[in-house]
Structures are given as C-alpha cells and as structure tokens.
Amino acid sequence: MSSPAKWEAVIGLEVHVQLHTQTKMFCGCINQYGGAANSQVCPVCLGMPGSLPVPNEEAIRKTILTGLMLGCRIAPVARFDRKNYFYPDMPKNYQISQFEDPLCAGGAVGLDPFLFPKDLQESDEAKAKRSIRLTRIHLEEDVAKSFHYEERSGIDFNRAGTPLMEIVSEADLRTPGEAFAFLGSLRQVLLSGGVSSADMEKGQMRCDVNVSVRPVGQKEFGTKVELKNLNSISGVRRALEYEIGRQIGAVEKGEAIQHETRRWDDDAGATFTMRTKEKAHDYRYFPEPDLLPVRTDQGLRKAAESGLPELPAALQARLMQENGVTAYQASVLAADRVLCGYYEKAAAGTKHKAAVANWILNDFLATQPDPATSPVRPEFFGELAGLVVEGVINSAQAKKVFAELMANPASPKAIVEKLGLAQISDxxxxxxxxxxxxxxxxxxxxxxxxxxxxxxxxxxxxxxxxxxxxxxxxxxxxxxxxxxxx
Amino acid sequence: MSLAHETLASLRRRLSSKEIHSRDIVKDLLTEIGTREKTVHAFTHIDEKAALAAAEKADSSLPLGGIPIALKDNLNALGDPCTCSSKILEGYKAPYDATAVARLRQAGAIFLGRTNMDEFAMGSSTENSALGITRNPWDSTRIPGGSSGGSAAAVAGRLAIAALGSDTGGSIRQPAALCGCVGLKPTYGRISRYGLVAFASSLDQIGPLTRTVEDSAILLSALAGHDPRDNTTDLRKPETFLSKPTGSVQGLRVGLPKEYFLPGMSPEAEAAVRGAAHWFEKNGATLVEVSLPHTPAAIAVYYILATAEASANLARFDGVRYGRRAVEPKDLLDLYHRSRSEGFGPEVKRRIILGTFVLSQGYADAYYRKAQKVRGLLRQDFESAFTKCDLLLTPTSPEPAFPLGERTQDPLKMYLADVFTISTNLAGNGAISLPCGFTKSNLPIGLQLIGPHFGEEKILQAAHAYEQSHDFWKRMPPV
Amino acid sequence: MSAPKLNVADVAGLARLSLTPDETTKFTAQLSQILAHMETLGQIATGDVPEVVPPAQPVLRPDMPTPSLSVEAALANAPAQSNDLILVPKIVE
Missing domain, CATH: 1.10.10.410 (Arc Repressor Mutant, subunit A)
Known part of the structure; x- marks a missing residue:
C-alpha cells in the first residue's frame, strides 16, 4: 500500500465541568471539595430508598449562562433523563443526565491564537483563528470518589450528586495544538462567567478525547479511539501527539485501528488499551419521572442573561483599541478576570494605559501576586507609569521604586522622595x-x-x-x- | 365496646375532650391484634413499646393528637425498618422521615404497625410478600387484594384505626374494595412521595385507608400540599377536605364509562355498582353515559411504563450502601448478581426484566415510547369525559376477593385484576373506593368514584353522601 | 409488530440478575405471553398526542445548603465499611 502524502487527524472532545455552586445538583448538601469522607451526604445523594431529586436552580442558570456565552440555542423546555448503568460510584445505579432535550445545543468555541502552546503561537494553525462547533451542553450529576486497595475499593459519596456540565464538541478539531487551544479558550469563557474554576489538574474540568486519522482529502472518518485519564491541557496535547503518531504508524503498516478506549500514561508518554468496545453500552435512557420539564423561557434565561460577562473576545478587542495593549497582553488579561479587573482599575486614572499594562503584566505578575488581596493598590501602577513617562525618574530608578513598592507598598511618589530618586532635569x-x-x-x-x-x-x-x-x-x-x- | 372499633373522627372528638387517652386506643388495638393478627397477618412489624411510649406523650390538642396510624412498609419513618416486604431490605433502618410520615407526626399522630404488602408494591393480592401472606378478614381463604393488602386488612379487621397505603395501579383502592373499607388515591401531585420507596415514580401516590369517607378526608387534609422535596407536588394551598359535608348529590352529573361494565365481570359486583348508580340518580344526580375508548389498552400501557420505571427505581438495591449483601462475593459483578437475585422475589424479578426489556435498544420505540403516547390518549379520554360529567362511577374491581393461590402462576390474569383502577394512575386523576354491597357469600364489593384532577373535594362529598345513607361501612368482618 | 424473541437471560444480565434454568424457562413463557398482550398497542394510532406532564407546576431548589446526615447515620446501613468509606469488592475498569 502506498502511503498518502499526508494524514490528518479528526478530533472531538467531551468536556466535563464542575459547576461553582453552594449545593449539589439535586439536594442541599454542600458542594465543596475536601470534606471528611461521607460527611456531605444525605438520603438523596446516597440513593436511599424513597428519596427524590429536586434540581438546583443556580446550576441550571449557570449552564444556560455558559450556553449564552458560547452562542448556543437555549432549549425553551429542557428535560432530565435517567441513564442506566450499574457502578458503585453511582448511588442509584442510574445517573440523572440529559439526553433528548439538553439545556443548550449548537454554539462554538473560538480558538484564541495566544492560547495555543507557546511554540505554536506564530504558526498558521494559530493564526487561522478557527471556530470549533459545539454539539450540545447538558447538565448532570457527578459520581462518587473511589479509593482502591489491595482487594477492595472504598467509596466516599461527598462528590456524588454535585453538578456537572458536559460540553460536547463536533469533530472539528484537526491538531493537538487546536485541542490545546480549544480547552484554554473554553476555560477562559468559563472563568469569565464565574461558572467554574475549570482547573483540569484539580479535576474541575475533565476531558475525554475521540480521535481518528484519515488521508487528507478523504471525507469519511477513520475508526475512532477514545482517550481517557487526561489530567491537564498540556497532557491532552501530548496524548494526542502520541496517539495520532501511533495511528498513522499503524495504518501506514496496513494495520486496522481498533475501536477502543485507551488510557494515557503521562509518565510513559504513551497510550495503552483500556477496553475494547465489543458491545455498545445500552444505557436505556428514559425521561426522569421524578422531575418535571424545566421551562427556561419563564425567567431562567433572563436571569442568566443578566449575569452575562463581557466575553473574552470582546474584552480583548476593547483593551487593544482603547488602552493600546498588545494582542498578547489582551489575551492574558482576558484569561484572568481578577487580574484584568486590577489592571482596569490601575489604568482608569492615567493616560498611560499601555505602560501600566507593561508594569502589571511583566513586573507585577512575575512576583506571583494575588491581585484580589494584594496590598499594592492598583492606582500605584498608574502613578509609577506616569513618573517614568513624565521623566521624573528613569527606567533604572523605576525598577528600584517597583522593588520598594512590592516590599513596602506606598505611593510611588512618596517612594521616590523617600529614596531620593528624583531625576535631575535642571x-x-x-x-x-x-x-x-x-x-x-x-x-x-x-x-x-x-x-x-x-x-x-x-x-x-x-x-x-x-x-x-x-x-x-x-x-x-x-x-x-x-x-x-x- | 373496644376503641379499636371506632372511627378516627369519633376517637379524635373523644381524645380532645379528654374522655379517653391515646394509650387506651393503643391498648385496645393491641388486644385485637393479640387475638386476630396470627390469622390475618396484616403486619410485618409491630413495636408495642414504642407505640405505648408515644401514646403517653401524645398531645391531644393537635389535629391527630394520639391517633394511632398503621404505615405500609414502604414508607420511611426515622429509625424504623422499611422492608417493602422484601428480603433485600433486611436490616435496613430508615435514616429519615417520609414527608407524609413527618406531616402525620406533626399533626400529633402516633404509629402502630408496619403493614404487609406485595414486595415493592408489585402485585394485587399481597401474596408476593417475602414476609408471608395476608388473609382477607371477610374470608381467611381469600386474598385481601394488594398491594396495600396489609393496610386494608388491618383497617377492615379492626387491627388499625386507619392506615397509609400507596397506589400505583390500584394498590389502595382494590384492597379497600376487597376488604370492605375506604381507600383514597389522591390526584398525582397532591401528596408528597418523598420517602415512599418508589415503584413507578410517575404513577405512585400515597393515600389513606380508613373505615369511613370522613376519616379519609381528615387524613388527606393532614397529608396534602406542596413539598419542596418532591418536584412533582402541586403548589396549591392546603385545604381542609369535607369541612362542610353537604350530604347531597343533587345536580351532580355522574358519568358511567361504558368500557367499565364488561361482559366477563362478576354479576354480583356489577349489580351492586349499578345499584349505587341508581341511588345517585334517585337522589337528584344525573347519570350520563360516557366513553373512555382507550381503556382496553390501559393494562398494556401500564405494565410497560410501570415496569420500565421500576427497573431503574429498583437498581439502587444492590447490596452496596444498605440492605442485604451476598455473603463473600468473589467480585463486584458477583456482589450485584447474588445480592439482587437472592434478595428479590419472582414477581419483582419478572417486572424488572420486563421493564429492562421495554427500554432496551431496538425495543424502546415499539414499547416504551409507544406506551407513553397511548398514555397521552388515555389522559385525553378522561379530559373529554369530564367535560360531560363531574365524577365517574365505576366498579373498583371486576370481582370480589379471589381465593389464595388462584393466580400466582398466571401473572397476566393477575394483572387483569387491575383493569378498572390503573387508568386513573395513568391519567393522574384522584379516585376513591368505598363499599357498595356484599356478595351472597358475604364478600365486600367496592364502588369507585373518579374525579377530575384535584377534584378530591367533589369525590369526598359524593362518597360521603352515599356512605351515610347506607350501613355497609358498619358491618364487621367475621374473622 | 410480532412478539420479539425475548432473551430473558441477556435482559436479566443488564439488570444484574442471575436466573436459575427453571426461572429462565418460566419467565420466558410468562413474559412472552405478556409481551404478546402488549403488542395490541401497535394497532393504536398515535399521531399528535401531547406529552404527558404531571398536573403540577415544577419548583426548582434555591442554591442554599441544608443539613447533611452525620457520617454515622450515613454509614449506619452499610454492609461493609472502613475508615468512613463504604467498601465493595475491588473495582476494576
């Protein structure tokens, strides 16, 4: 078999996101990581006989908000369904999920060039600024946490029943870099809406990947493989790079790709067969009879709309246009709303908005500050930038002022005086x-x-x-x- | 006369005037239980000490202060067993109160006895109990009906003043009819299901079994109303039902659905029900013939939807978090398979398999989804009937109590016993069964009155008027 | 539609039930008869039937914590436990 000049990968993602709420999805137990084992459980989330679920309004609102931010169609009437399967981490042995009428359908995630891996930010794929279509977003309940011992497993149900949003992309992604940028861009949107902290390394955002390869130009998809155990955005990239290489190597040798689930081993830097999919699961979905259909067109959607933040793309454009920050700086600011708020306060009282961005994003950020609680008031950076631009101090002096500002926060003018740094311009x-x-x-x-x-x-x-x-x-x-x- | 023979309404009056004490009622009931429970076997569990202790502390100023109520063994009451008459819930102690139980507690009621039932409420004869059969107090060779057979037999047999049951396809009304007491299944959404172990979530409703219509109204008043823990409860304000009995049926339009008077039914039952219809007409009501054309499909729809929901509802009984766990399972799959296969009885297994099948890939459209659509048609039948009448009058059961063991090997024939009761569960309407006569061999016959959604007041008024001009409710069973 | 060949053992497996050979034979016969009765639904025309929704208005839950069970109460019914975890035979994926 002659190998074609080029192969391309086809990648689709299923992203699970833990929602930021006070309580669980269907009961009033607190939704908080790190409690003593089985201390945040009740008859509902333990699946005790006779208990009934009642949906958390805030979780529904946050899912609708996510849908609005990503340009999805919001279902006027959404429904919950039961997904049936037996597993010890699933107390009722069915998961309340959404099947036929999810809260959100359609929509897209725009790939931010600066959220590609650093080494790809100048590449064509980053510059293409592609938009990746979404299939749907639905709301479901998370499962319990299991601990595995020699012969037995132990289960802590604290996480069982916490709200989980599943975002499913179309198979629009073509490269590991795009998958990396997709997750980064999605995370930025989720952060901007206060929907989730979406940290993959903390399990707040979890990602399953479907990937197949085909000769460039071919329309049909190849046999897809599902990848699991991806615990960071860069892990997703590495796993995809490995797996695409493996699949291309196999088909070039004339081997058939198995329809299977493979586990990514980050230490080994390789994927391994977890289970082959001989028989598709029969989840026997049916409408959850304990819950009435949820109408979103009577207030819920409005409530979500009122919480709509300025979206990352719009925010970036505004910062570049009005404040003269670079595209890269705008992307960094849009990714961290707390930092961005800090910057906007700092820039508010000064003409030197671009200079302020340099101070905050280069010098201040290098000290790994927490802008939410930093004793360095944001206005100080406006003042510092002004001192330099107006020639009161030179840049070497400014560095000294900055160092002092970090050590003993005070007005930069006062620091200049205290250190006797004012420039001689006489x-x-x-x-x-x-x-x-x-x-x-x-x-x-x-x-x-x-x-x-x-x-x-x-x-x-x-x-x-x-x-x-x-x-x-x-x-x-x-x-x-x-x-x-x- | 033993206080066990009195109605709830009468005891309530005597308690509040301090003429009697709650402990007197409990003691009289325990005496009756001591003599007849070994024959009837209405209960799965009786905690005499707890009931007596509760009676001592009872506050007779409360609406149900000091009234002992029996609970069907599928209702959670904090710290008590709740077996659902199944081996799989062996050792389980409820970690919480069902809302219905909590509301009765709040109203001052005390609890005496957990009543026997078909395992997980699956059955029409109480023969599917893993904890032994219950006998009909009118004839101990016959079934009491089911699945709330223990509640009905206890109330009819003077072993309880009143009881709670649950009704998924007739499980309150059919045993009430067969035991000669009053059984009310409220409109779906009227009473919270929180804490009722689910059989089929879209059909289950809790309701009272009592000796009189007034007693049912008293309990319904205490139980009804929105519960933030049950998404399917209705928001309307609490009512006191039957607070002003009219005693009249003047001007009432009573519909007789022609599909409910079948050629195969017991002639004695049919005659008694037609006699009741005649009484309504004689007392100023108008009889209207109506049609519920999809009635013949109801059994099929019911057994598809109820078993589908049950197959998921009963998945949680797996030996992991509570209940029976198989000894020394060799792995997880073995734990599931053996815990469930050893813990469930044959009828439960049969229905789980049926429900799993009708939802499975390739069959869900032909069975589950088709049945949902036909359910919609059944509901339209009722809506259109209620444009022509205020209440529907039908037999509760096509025949009086049948002999023990007669149908245990023929599930389909057993299922057909529910033909007059299941449609109201599918359509969501409320309905009552009350005695309307006896056969020559002294077996009670039940009359069913069905109302429009949330039409309980109408149902209770009419049932009360009928009941008070007859003395069926005063008859004592021989056992 | 005609009554499908119901493989009782397969379906029981989906529901995590093991049947004895006797049960399998008996259930196959009984369930085939019941399914045949259910076939009658196929003859009913169901075009535009509105969805069956319970006669109640849904109420959602405000995002406010309510008390959980104590760990002791949560585990009181567990057949096997250790270190406040509920134990099962080892889960292997």
Missing part, C-alpha cells in the same frame, strides 16, 4: 556635570569629534556616575551633543 546642574565630563575625558571628546559617535557613551557614563544615576539621560544626551559640536 539644565544648569546638568550642564555643569557635562562640562566636568568633557574636561576629564579629552580622548573621548577627540574620538567623537573625529566621527566615532559611540564615544559619547563614555561621557554620558561619567555624568550618570557623577549624578549618582539621577541625571535625565535624554537631556544629558542633548546637552553633550550641543557642547561637543560647538
């Missing part, structure tokens, strides 16, 4: 320094006059040294040039 004083420099360095003066323009740097250095770094460098440059050409 022409008379500067001229005196320059005269001294010219007198002390006849060689450099001669070099400069004979055409070696770099020789002026030695004179500038002399002035800076004499002035203890306080001389305004721009003014020194002007004065020296005038004196030397006289």
């Amino acid at each position: 022409v008379g004083a500067l001229a005196a320094f320059c005269d001294e420099a010219i007198a002390a360095n006849p060689r450099s003066v001669e070099d400069y006059r004979s055409g070696k323009s770099n020789a002026i740097n030695a004179l500038k250095g002399f002035v800076m040294k004499k002035s203890q770094g306080k001389a305004n460098p721009t003014q020194v440059d002007e004065i020296l040039k005038a004196k030397l050409s006289a």
Whole structure:
C-alpha cells in the first residue's frame, strides 16, 4: 500500500465541568471539595430508598449562562433523563443526565491564537483563528470518589450528586495544538462567567478525547479511539501527539485501528488499551419521572442573561483599541478576570494605559501576586507609569521604586522622595556635570569629534556616575551633543 | 365496646375532650391484634413499646393528637425498618422521615404497625410478600387484594384505626374494595412521595385507608400540599377536605364509562355498582353515559411504563450502601448478581426484566415510547369525559376477593385484576373506593368514584353522601 | 409488530440478575405471553398526542445548603465499611 502524502487527524472532545455552586445538583448538601469522607451526604445523594431529586436552580442558570456565552440555542423546555448503568460510584445505579432535550445545543468555541502552546503561537494553525462547533451542553450529576486497595475499593459519596456540565464538541478539531487551544479558550469563557474554576489538574474540568486519522482529502472518518485519564491541557496535547503518531504508524503498516478506549500514561508518554468496545453500552435512557420539564423561557434565561460577562473576545478587542495593549497582553488579561479587573482599575486614572499594562503584566505578575488581596493598590501602577513617562525618574530608578513598592507598598511618589530618586532635569546642574565630563575625558571628546559617535557613551557614563544615576539621560544626551559640536 | 372499633373522627372528638387517652386506643388495638393478627397477618412489624411510649406523650390538642396510624412498609419513618416486604431490605433502618410520615407526626399522630404488602408494591393480592401472606378478614381463604393488602386488612379487621397505603395501579383502592373499607388515591401531585420507596415514580401516590369517607378526608387534609422535596407536588394551598359535608348529590352529573361494565365481570359486583348508580340518580344526580375508548389498552400501557420505571427505581438495591449483601462475593459483578437475585422475589424479578426489556435498544420505540403516547390518549379520554360529567362511577374491581393461590402462576390474569383502577394512575386523576354491597357469600364489593384532577373535594362529598345513607361501612368482618 | 424473541437471560444480565434454568424457562413463557398482550398497542394510532406532564407546576431548589446526615447515620446501613468509606469488592475498569 502506498502511503498518502499526508494524514490528518479528526478530533472531538467531551468536556466535563464542575459547576461553582453552594449545593449539589439535586439536594442541599454542600458542594465543596475536601470534606471528611461521607460527611456531605444525605438520603438523596446516597440513593436511599424513597428519596427524590429536586434540581438546583443556580446550576441550571449557570449552564444556560455558559450556553449564552458560547452562542448556543437555549432549549425553551429542557428535560432530565435517567441513564442506566450499574457502578458503585453511582448511588442509584442510574445517573440523572440529559439526553433528548439538553439545556443548550449548537454554539462554538473560538480558538484564541495566544492560547495555543507557546511554540505554536506564530504558526498558521494559530493564526487561522478557527471556530470549533459545539454539539450540545447538558447538565448532570457527578459520581462518587473511589479509593482502591489491595482487594477492595472504598467509596466516599461527598462528590456524588454535585453538578456537572458536559460540553460536547463536533469533530472539528484537526491538531493537538487546536485541542490545546480549544480547552484554554473554553476555560477562559468559563472563568469569565464565574461558572467554574475549570482547573483540569484539580479535576474541575475533565476531558475525554475521540480521535481518528484519515488521508487528507478523504471525507469519511477513520475508526475512532477514545482517550481517557487526561489530567491537564498540556497532557491532552501530548496524548494526542502520541496517539495520532501511533495511528498513522499503524495504518501506514496496513494495520486496522481498533475501536477502543485507551488510557494515557503521562509518565510513559504513551497510550495503552483500556477496553475494547465489543458491545455498545445500552444505557436505556428514559425521561426522569421524578422531575418535571424545566421551562427556561419563564425567567431562567433572563436571569442568566443578566449575569452575562463581557466575553473574552470582546474584552480583548476593547483593551487593544482603547488602552493600546498588545494582542498578547489582551489575551492574558482576558484569561484572568481578577487580574484584568486590577489592571482596569490601575489604568482608569492615567493616560498611560499601555505602560501600566507593561508594569502589571511583566513586573507585577512575575512576583506571583494575588491581585484580589494584594496590598499594592492598583492606582500605584498608574502613578509609577506616569513618573517614568513624565521623566521624573528613569527606567533604572523605576525598577528600584517597583522593588520598594512590592516590599513596602506606598505611593510611588512618596517612594521616590523617600529614596531620593528624583531625576535631575535642571539644565544648569546638568550642564555643569557635562562640562566636568568633557574636561576629564579629552580622548573621548577627540574620538567623537573625529566621527566615532559611540564615544559619547563614555561621557554620558561619567555624568550618570557623577549624578549618582539621577541625571535625565535624554537631556544629558542633548546637552553633550550641543557642547561637543560647538 | 373496644376503641379499636371506632372511627378516627369519633376517637379524635373523644381524645380532645379528654374522655379517653391515646394509650387506651393503643391498648385496645393491641388486644385485637393479640387475638386476630396470627390469622390475618396484616403486619410485618409491630413495636408495642414504642407505640405505648408515644401514646403517653401524645398531645391531644393537635389535629391527630394520639391517633394511632398503621404505615405500609414502604414508607420511611426515622429509625424504623422499611422492608417493602422484601428480603433485600433486611436490616435496613430508615435514616429519615417520609414527608407524609413527618406531616402525620406533626399533626400529633402516633404509629402502630408496619403493614404487609406485595414486595415493592408489585402485585394485587399481597401474596408476593417475602414476609408471608395476608388473609382477607371477610374470608381467611381469600386474598385481601394488594398491594396495600396489609393496610386494608388491618383497617377492615379492626387491627388499625386507619392506615397509609400507596397506589400505583390500584394498590389502595382494590384492597379497600376487597376488604370492605375506604381507600383514597389522591390526584398525582397532591401528596408528597418523598420517602415512599418508589415503584413507578410517575404513577405512585400515597393515600389513606380508613373505615369511613370522613376519616379519609381528615387524613388527606393532614397529608396534602406542596413539598419542596418532591418536584412533582402541586403548589396549591392546603385545604381542609369535607369541612362542610353537604350530604347531597343533587345536580351532580355522574358519568358511567361504558368500557367499565364488561361482559366477563362478576354479576354480583356489577349489580351492586349499578345499584349505587341508581341511588345517585334517585337522589337528584344525573347519570350520563360516557366513553373512555382507550381503556382496553390501559393494562398494556401500564405494565410497560410501570415496569420500565421500576427497573431503574429498583437498581439502587444492590447490596452496596444498605440492605442485604451476598455473603463473600468473589467480585463486584458477583456482589450485584447474588445480592439482587437472592434478595428479590419472582414477581419483582419478572417486572424488572420486563421493564429492562421495554427500554432496551431496538425495543424502546415499539414499547416504551409507544406506551407513553397511548398514555397521552388515555389522559385525553378522561379530559373529554369530564367535560360531560363531574365524577365517574365505576366498579373498583371486576370481582370480589379471589381465593389464595388462584393466580400466582398466571401473572397476566393477575394483572387483569387491575383493569378498572390503573387508568386513573395513568391519567393522574384522584379516585376513591368505598363499599357498595356484599356478595351472597358475604364478600365486600367496592364502588369507585373518579374525579377530575384535584377534584378530591367533589369525590369526598359524593362518597360521603352515599356512605351515610347506607350501613355497609358498619358491618364487621367475621374473622 | 410480532412478539420479539425475548432473551430473558441477556435482559436479566443488564439488570444484574442471575436466573436459575427453571426461572429462565418460566419467565420466558410468562413474559412472552405478556409481551404478546402488549403488542395490541401497535394497532393504536398515535399521531399528535401531547406529552404527558404531571398536573403540577415544577419548583426548582434555591442554591442554599441544608443539613447533611452525620457520617454515622450515613454509614449506619452499610454492609461493609472502613475508615468512613463504604467498601465493595475491588473495582476494576
């Protein structure tokens, strides 16, 4: 068999997202990670005989909000269904989920170029700014947590019944980089709406991947393989890179791809067969008779609309246009709404909005601050940027002010005064320094006059040294040039 | 006379005037139980000490203060067993109160006895109990009906003043008819199902079994109303039912559905029900012939939908979190299979298999989804009938109590016993069964009055008027 | 439609039930008869039948915590437990 010039992968994602709510999906037990085992359970989430579910309004509102943010159609009437299967982490041995009438259908996730892996941000795939269609978003209940021992497993039902949103993409993704960017972009949207903390490493966002390969140009999909145990966004990329390579290698050797579920082993950097899908599960879905259909068109949708945040793409465009920040900076700010709020406060009182962005995103962020609780008031950055732009301090001094600002937060103006850092901009004083420099360095003066323009740097250095770094460098440059050409 | 023979209404009056004490009632009931329970076997569990202790503390100023009530053994009451007459719930103690139980407690009621039932309410004869059969107090060779057979036999046999039952396809009304007491299945959504172990969630309703219509109205008043724990309960405000009995049926339009008077039914039963219809007409009601054309399909629809829901509802009985667990399972699958196969009786297994099948891939459209649609038609039948009449009058059961063991090997024939009761569950309507006569061999015959959705007041008024001009309710069973 | 060949043992497996050979034979006969009775539904025309919704208005739950059970009460019915976890034979995927 002759191998075609190029293979392409076809990738679809199913993303489970833990919703940020006070209580579980169908009972009033608290929805919180880390409680003592089986301390956050009640007859409902333990599946005790006779208990009944009642849906959490906030979880429904947050799912609708997600749908609105991602441009989905919101079902006017949504329903819950029972998905039947036996498993010890599923107390009722059926999961309340949504099958025929999910809360949201359609919609899309736009891939933010800056949310591609760093090494791909300049690539064509990043620049393509593709939009990945969604199939649906539905709401269901999470399962319990199991711990495995030698011969037995132990179950903690605290997580059982907590609200879980499932977002299913169309098989629109073509590369591991796109899958990486999809998850990053989706996470950004979820964060902006306060829907979830969506941290994959904490299990707040979990992702199953379906992937197949086919020759470029072929319409039919290849046999798909499901990947599990993906615990970080970069893990998804690595797993896909490995698995696509494995599948291409196999088909090039003329082997058939098995329809199976494979487990990603991050340490080994490879996927391994978990189970082959001889028989499709028969989940016997049917409408949950304990719950009435949920009407979203009588207030629920309105409530969600009133909570709509400025979406990442719109926010980025505004920051770039109005504040002059770079596309990259806009993307970073849009990804972290707390940081962005901090920045917007800092930029509010100053003309130097782009400079403020540099301070906050380069220097401040490098100190790994918590902008929500930082004692460094955001206005201080506006002030600091102003001092530099207005020539009160030079950039070397500004670094000193910044360091002091972090150590003992206070107004940058006060810090400049305290440290005696104000720049010397007095022409008379500067001229005196320059005269001294010219007198002390006849060689450099001669070099400069004979055409070696770099020789002026030695004179500038002399002035800076004499002035203890306080001389305004721009003014020194002007004065020296005038004196030397006289 | 033993207080066990009195109605709830009468005891309530005597308790509040302090003429008697709750302990007197409990003691009289325990005496009756001591002599006849070994024959009738209405109960799965009786905690005499707890009942006596509760009676001592009873507050007779409350609406049901000090009244002992028997509970069907599928209602959770904190700290008590709740076996559903199944081996699979061996050792289970309820960690919470059902809303119905909590409301009775709040109204001052005390509890005496958990009543026998068909396992998980699946049956029409109480012969499907893993804890022994219950006998009909009118003839101990016959079944009491089911699935609330224990509740009906206890109330009719003067072993309880009143009891709660549950009705999924007739499980309150049919045993009430066969035991000669009053059984009310309220409109779906009237009483919270929270804490009632589910058989078929879209059909189950809790309701009272009592000696009189007034007693049923008193209990319904205490039980009815929205419960934030049950998404399917209705929001309307609490009512006191039958607070002003009219004693009249003047002007009432009574519908007789022609599909409910079948050639194969017991002639004695038919005659008694037609006699009741005649009484209504004689007392100023108009009789209207109506049609519920999809009635012949009701059994099939019911046994598809009820078993489908049950197959999921009963999945939780797996030996993991409570109840019976198989000894030394070799792995997880073995634990599931053996716990469930050893724990469930044959009728429950049969229905789980049927329900699993009608939902399974390739068959769900032909069975489950088709049945849902026909259920819609059945509901339309009732809606259109109620444009022509105020209440429907029908037999409760096509025949009086049949002999023990007669149908245990023929499930389909057993299912057909529910033909007059299941449609109201499918349509969601409320209905009552009350005695309307006796056969020559002294077996009670039941009359069913069906109302429109949330038409309980209408049902109770008419039933009360009929009951008070007859003395069927005063007759004592011989056992 | 005609009565399908019901494989009772397969369906029982889906429901995590094991049947004895006797039960299998008996249930097959009984359930085939019941299914044959259910076939009659196929003859009923069901075009535009409105969905059956219970006669109640749904109420959702506000996102407010309510008390949970104590760990002791939550585990009181568990057939096997250790370190506040409910134990089962080892789960293997």
